[in-house]
Amino acid sequence: INSGTQxxxxxxGNSQQSTLNNPTIxxxxxxxxxxxxxxxxxxxxxxxxxxxxxxFPSPEPAFSINNNQQCFNGNxxxxxxxxxINSGTQxxxxxxENSQQSTQASPTIxxxxxxxxxxxxVLTSNLGCKxxxxxxxxxFPSPxxxxxxNNDSQCFYGNxxxxxNNSIINSGSQTYHWNFGDSNNSSxxxxxxxxxxxxxxxxxxIAESNxxxxxxxxxxxxxxxxxxxxxxxxxxxxCVRWNKFNFTDRSSIPYTxxxxxxxxxxxxxxxxxxxxxxxxxxxxxxxxKLVIASEFACxxxxxxxxxxxxxxxxxxxxxxxxxxxRANNFVFTNTSSxxxxxLDTFIWIFGDGNLSSKTNSSYSYNKxxxxxxTLIAWSxxxxxxxxxxxxxxxxxxxxxINVNDSGQCLTGNNYTLLNPLNFQNPKGFTTWIxxxxxxxxxxxxxxxxxxxxxxxxxxxxxxxxxxxxxxxQYLIVYPMPESVFTVNDSTQCLLDNKFNFTxxxxxxxxxxxSFIYHFGDNDMSFK
Numbered sequence: 001i002n003s004g005t006q007x008x009x010x011x012x013g014n015s016q017q018s019t020l021n022n023p024t025i026x027x028x029x030x031x032x033x034x035x036x037x038x039x040x041x042x043x044x045x046x047x048x049x050x051x052x053x054x055x056f057p058s059p060e061p062a063f064s065i066n067n068n069q070q071c072f073n074g075n076x077x078x079x080x081x082x083x084x085i086n087s088g089t090q091x092x093x094x095x096x097e098n099s100q101q102s103t104q105a106s107p108t109i110x111x112x113x114x115x116x117x118x119x120x121x122v123l124t125s126n127l128g129c130k131x132x133x134x135x136x137x138x139x140f141p142s143p144x145x146x147x148x149x150n151n152d153s154q155c156f157y158g159n160x161x162x163x164x165n166n167s168i169i170n171s172g173s174q175t176y177h178w179n180f181g182d183s184n185n186s187s188x189x190x191x192x193x194x195x196x197x198x199x200x201x202x203x204x205x206i207a208e209s210n211x212x213x214x215x216x217x218x219x220x221x222x223x224x225x226x227x228x229x230x231x232x233x234x235x236x237x238x239c240v241r242w243n244k245f246n247f248t249d250r251s252s253i254p255y256t257x258x259x260x261x262x263x264x265x266x267x268x269x270x271x272x273x274x275x276x277x278x279x280x281x282x283x284x285x286x287x288x289k290l291v292i293a294s295e296f297a298c299x300x301x302x303x304x305x306x307x308x309x310x311x312x313x314x315x316x317x318x319x320x321x322x323x324x325x326r327a328n329n330f331v332f333t334n335t336s337s338x339x340x341x342x343l344d345t346f347i348w349i350f351g352d353g354n355l356s357s358k359t360n361s362s363y364s365y366n367k368x369x370x371x372x373x374t375l376i377a378w379s380x381x382x383x384x385x386x387x388x389x390x391x392x393x394x395x396x397x398x399x400x401i402n403v404n405d406s407g408q409c410l411t412g413n414n415y416t417l418l419n420p421l422n423f424q425n426p427k428g429f430t431t432w433i434x435x436x437x438x439x440x441x442x443x444x445x446x447x448x449x450x451x452x453x454x455x456x457x458x459x460x461x462x463x464x465x466x467x468x469x470x471x472x473q474y475l476i477v478y479p480m481p482e483s484v485f486t487v488n489d490s491t492q493c494l495l496d497n498k499f500n501f502t503x504x505x506x507x508x509x510x511x512x513x514s515f516i517y518h519f520g521d522n523d524m525s526f527k
Contacts, residue, residue: 001041009038013053030057030086057086059123061133063106068135071213072114073142081105083123093122114141114170141170143207145217152221155298156198159223165189167207179204181221198225198254222296227253229292229302239383240283240308249274251292251300260293266306283310283339309381310339316375322392324467330391331362336377345378351391368395397425397461399471407476410452415475417445419459427464432457452479452508481507 010018012025013033027033036050062082070077083090083105094102096109097117111117117139122132150162165176178186180193181201195201201223206216234246251258263271265278266286280286286308291301319331336343348356350363351371365371371393376386404416419430422443431438432445434457439447449455457473488500505512517525 001039001045005042006039009040011036011038027053027055030055056127056129057088057125058129059083059085059090059125059131061121061123061131063121063133063135065119065135065137069138069140071140071142071209071211072111073213073215075139076108076110077119077137078108079106079119079121083121085123085125089126090123091126093124095120095122111137111139114139140211140213141172141209142213143167143169143174143209143215145205145207145215147203147205147217147219149203149219149221152219153224153296154222155224155294155296156195156226157298157300159194161193161195161203161221163191163193163203163205165205167205169207169209172210174207174209177206177208179206195223198223224294224296224298225254225256226298227251227258227292227294227300229290229300231290231302231304233288233304233306236305237307237309237381239311239381240280241311241383241385243280243308245278245280245288245306247276247278247288247290249290249292251290253294253298256294256296258292259295262291262293264289264291280306280308283308309379309383310341311383312336312338312343312377312379312385314375314377314385314387316387316389318373318389318391321390322394322465324394324463324465325365325368325396326467326469327364328393329362329364330373332360332373332375334360334375334377336375336385338377338379338383342380343377344380347374347376349374349376365391365393368393394463394465394467396467397421397428397463397469399459399461399469401457401459401471401473403473403475406473407478409478410449410480413448413477415445415447415449415457417447417457417459417473418443419461422461425461425463428462431460431462433460434458449475449477452477479508479510481505481512 008019008021010023012035014027014029016025018025033053033055034050035053036048038046038048040046060083062084064080064082066078079094081092092103092105094107096119098111098113100109102109117137118134119137120132120134122130124130144167146166148164148166154161163178167174167176176187176189178191180186180203182195186193201221202218203221204216204218206214208214228251230250232248232250238245247263249261261272261274263276265288267280269278271278286306287303288306289301289303291299293299313336315335317333317335323330332348334346346357346359348358348361350373352365356363371391372388373391374386374388376384378384398421400419400421401417402420408415417432422430429441430443432440434447435455439445455475455477457475458470459473460468460470462468482505484504484506486502486504492499501517503515505515515526517527519525
């Protein structure tokens with residue numbers, strides 16, 4: 001104003017006014033406003049001026065978070081936009097305070113570290129108006145479960161799994177929950193566990209922090225089934241001679257197979273066969289142990305006993321193994337023996353179809369021959385042995401006497417004796433005994449006696465094996481009569497001669513029973 005004073009009235013177009021010279025006003029809404037200034041002088045002179053102001057709409061940032069407190073593992077922060085603007089458009093700028101940013105309206109982010117983060121959303125309108133909003137998110141540290149197992153593949157028998165917990169966490173504390181895969185659990189830090197049935201199991205360790213963050217780790221273990229060792233023996237009690245033990249495997253194992261066999265026969269001999277055959281060299285009691293192993297090296301064993309019994313030793317003595325047929329009597333003395341226990345059964349086979357079960361036996365053969373005598377001896381454990389020996393029964397010679405005349409007179413007696421069967425004893429010899437005195441060893445005896453009597457002749461036939469037969473023959477040598485007679489007159493005339501002969505003949509034994517007179521004229525008399 002050129003002179004005087006003036007006062008002012010401001011009308012901001014939103015029902016607000018001011019009389020200040022230089023007022024400041026904040027619009028509470030965005031819009032286009034006409035600002036009018038009325039200047040009034042002290043003389044009530046007025047003038048006015050209007051100008052347009054523009055209050056651009058500001059964005060109003062807003063967002064929600066699915067969960068502003070999350071564990072590190074699996075964290076996923078989902079930001080859902082709730083921002084508004086009255087008109088126009090707006091752009092987004094998220095700063096997640098971990099070197100990550102986003103211009104999406106509703107971003108999703110995963111933090112790579114655990115910490116506390118300020119998330120800032122800056123909205124910018126198309127007219128350059130900005131606003132921002134900060135929120136805090138928490139990424140809690142997650143446990144890092146880890147554990148080792150002393151052996152994750154074990155045989156059922158004696159299985160003992162030792163779990164060593166190596167879990168870590170950046171901050172805070174943690175508790176543990178073990179699941180052994182068979183409905184059993186544990187909260188021990190480093191548990192030790194044994195399974196009561198074979199199988200495959202998944203071991204799960206769940207580590208939980210004091211902020212309820214969890215993580216888990218699973219590992220598999222195998223509890224292998226145990227083989228069950230068993231076998232059959234064809235005969236567990238055998239005699240040592242010709243013993244043959246057949247071992248038949250009867251071992252079993254669920255859903256797998258036996259891969260290795262180890263047999264110990266108890267006599268420092270071993271075998272890796274499935275079904276071995278073994279022979280023992282001595283009699284004894286043996287422990288047979290079978291150790292089997294599965295393909296997973298699980299083992300079982302079984303021990304059984306086998307017996308090899310001692311063999312009896314058959315033997316016998318013979319009083320005389322070579323005898324003549326006549327009166328032969330073979331006496332067999334049993335000398336069989338056995339190391340231990342007893343001999344209880346014997347069979348004698350004499351070689352001619354006859355047997356005996358006596359301990360000691362005697363036997364007489366009824367024909368000449370060579371015989372095999374067998375003694376079979378059984379022990380009370382059923383073991384048997386036999387022995388053969390030869391017996392010889394020599395044939396007997398046959399003594400028989402043919403004599404030219406068994407009764408002869410003393411005078412001129414000559415006896416001829418022979419054995420008509422002598423040809424049957426070609427290698428033997430003939431002995432003649434006359435009146436108990438050996439007279440000849442020859443096939444034929446020619447003999448004359450010097451005195452009348454009944455004489456005894458014995459023939460002995462002897463073979464080359466000294467078998468003998470004999471026969472007796474009596475020979476009679478008759479005494480000679482002594483002819484004696486007298487004549488009444490030994491000298492007479494022809495005429496009327498009559499010779500009277502008186503017989504006075506004698507004989508030493510016997511009697512005279514016939515007489516013959518020869519008168520010298522070709523006439524005779526038997527009186």
